Amino acid sequence: MCRTTNLLLTLISISIFPFFTNGALQPQHQHAHGGGCNPDERATLLSFKKGITSNDANILTSWQGQDCCRWRGVSCSNRTGHVIKLHLRNPNVALDTYGEYDVCGGASALFGEISPSLLSLKHLEHMDLSMNCLLGTNSQIPHLLGSMGNLRYLNLSGIPFTGRVPPHLGNLSKLQYLDLGQDGDYSDMYSTDITWLTKLAFLKFLGMSGVNLSGIVDWPQTLNMIPPLRVIDLSYCLLDSANQSLAHLNLTKLEKLDLSYNDFEHSLASGWFWKATSLKYLDLGQNSLFGQFPDMLGNMTYLQVLDISQNWNGDMMMTGNLKNL
Template identity: 55%
Template sequence: MNMNPTSKPLLLLGSLLLLAASTLPLQATTACVPREWDALLAFKRGITSDPLGLLTSWKEDDHDCCRWRGVTCSNLTGHVLRLHLNGGYDLDRFELVGLVGEISPQLLHLDHIEHLDLSINSLEGPSGQIPKFLGSMNSLRYLNLSSIPFTGTVPPQLGNLSNLRYLDLSDMEGGVHLTDISWLPRLGSLKFLNLTYIDLSAASDWPYVMNMIPSLRVLSLSFCRLQRANQSLTHFNLTKLEKLDLSMNYFDHPYASCWFWNLTILKFLDLSQNRLYDQLPIALGDMTSLRVLRISNNDLGSMAPNLLRNLCNLEVLDLDESLSGGNMTELFGSLPQCSSSKLSELKMSYNNINGSLPAGLFRQFPNLVTLDMSINLITGPLPVEIGMLDSLTYLNLRGNNLEGVITEEHFVSLKSLKYIDLSDNQLLKIVVDPGWLAPFTLEEARFASCQMGPRFPSLAPVVS
């Protein structure tokens, strides 16, 4: 067949358009899979109270459940992929505000669901237990049941969720315990695990079990009543772990005997309130990826010289109530000594630190947002260099023996300052011109026992 030369490009264009159309994702031919629509309505029938109106849009006369609040469907198949119905907190009454009722087993009909977030709700139901049937939702990659007041034990059936990447069972303050944790390594793809407030006191093998989940990046075991962290691991599989929170447990043994000091990729380490004691190990100085280090409310004694000087990525250092004393100049030498410091939060209160504040402290850490060195034995003047900390929001130096005169120069660039407490420094005198215009707007100021006056500009509500 002879073709007009001009028809060839048109034919080619038509072929390309057909090819493009064939590769476009098809929209769901049905608004919602009927079986899954039924399952969601069954879940709603199990809810006795909905103060936030999370399920207001879930109506029986609307068969497009993909448009309902908290529901996300596949554009290709119409199957429900995500159910996100987290509640909230009433900060005035210190209580949960969310759905009240139970989790319907009809959710098992959501065969393709990958994301289930029912956190911060009262969905414990009559049994009060975490439903075992959740372990049969095999497509789940994300499961968040945090802040639901369950009781009893965590069902080992959750170990069947082999696709799970994220598991949050934290803050179940109804009293949940976990004795046998041998099922956890079956979650071979798990990256995030938060068991905060789960009672793990009977799980003495917890480091060995966690070490069998090499995919872990975040591990939070705060308030878990763990008895010790000095187990001996011959081989470390947690080579991807970036965050480790072991705060508020009962270790009561030397820092150096802890098993995790070789995890040099860690970016976050919280060991607060664990009754750990003695010197921090030299290995801490090799954890150069650390951004957050919290070791408050332990018994460190003293800080080894130069221990932290190479931790140039450190953004938060919390040493509150951890030292038994020390000289300010020597401690300054132990802190990160980097050409470009990232430190934004430095907390060293209640440590019996003596000596004067070195001017270099503020030059070395120009990005400080929070500085708390309250309740120590610090003497001498407050260096005027503090006035250059233009990101400083919180300053607490109360309960020391500071002396000398503070003037406008100490505040010259503190444009971000919101809170200041210089109280209980009886030899400290604050003298600024009554007409001085501060570069900041304070929310709270405390100057009790300081010498002030004779007149002082109005900076904020002053609390004595």
């Protein structure tokens, strides 16, 4: 069922959020001004390459020669020549014997560390290192990432980090896309306070699937302070409840909310999310929710996908004109 849910999540992401891959969050310029990259930035990328201990898929074999803007996964501004995009996502993730992702078990991943040298890429706007085994020496998310202040897009999903999510990420004030998710499974990452997210005033996409957020009671209030949010994925986060009271919902642009595989165990009707009438996708599966739908469901006319599987809700009645469901 987890695979089916993830597939639905992916399909609807493709259909309603093309700007994350083709629009404003992605640097549009692919070649450097003057036909060559900045020598200091080329040296920085080569220093990053030295921190890669295994590259069996030869992802970085093109990283040679003077023009780093032609290297695989590197894009530069055609106006300034500065490196603005580093996209090294592993596209061929291995699966373990249970059919789950095994990022560090496949030959296609990059192994090594996220080098501190990347701090020298002052103009970097987009960094995607997802689905690689870049754990370094302590397997934690490097605090240095909180100093890359020009980033608008940061994707570290699938990297099996451990330990606390650094609140320093709140310093990335320009960030619009943040994905730390572990692709539908529990991880050894945790956070006891997510108020640092409120510093990300332009955030549209938040993925923290698999990060242990147990004990954080006020998480809906925190997210409600980030009005631009369109996508929230807090599946497998061990959240205790979703029945907090929000006097006024600021998340008027929210289109996708995944709260599956948490520990709510309360009345379905008491969830704060029924106020989010802009939602197109709502996943509440595997939460021990019970009772019937609230009348507010009838106001969610944009809803295309509603997953309430694996809850205690055998006698539910659905009302309203949900013509897009």
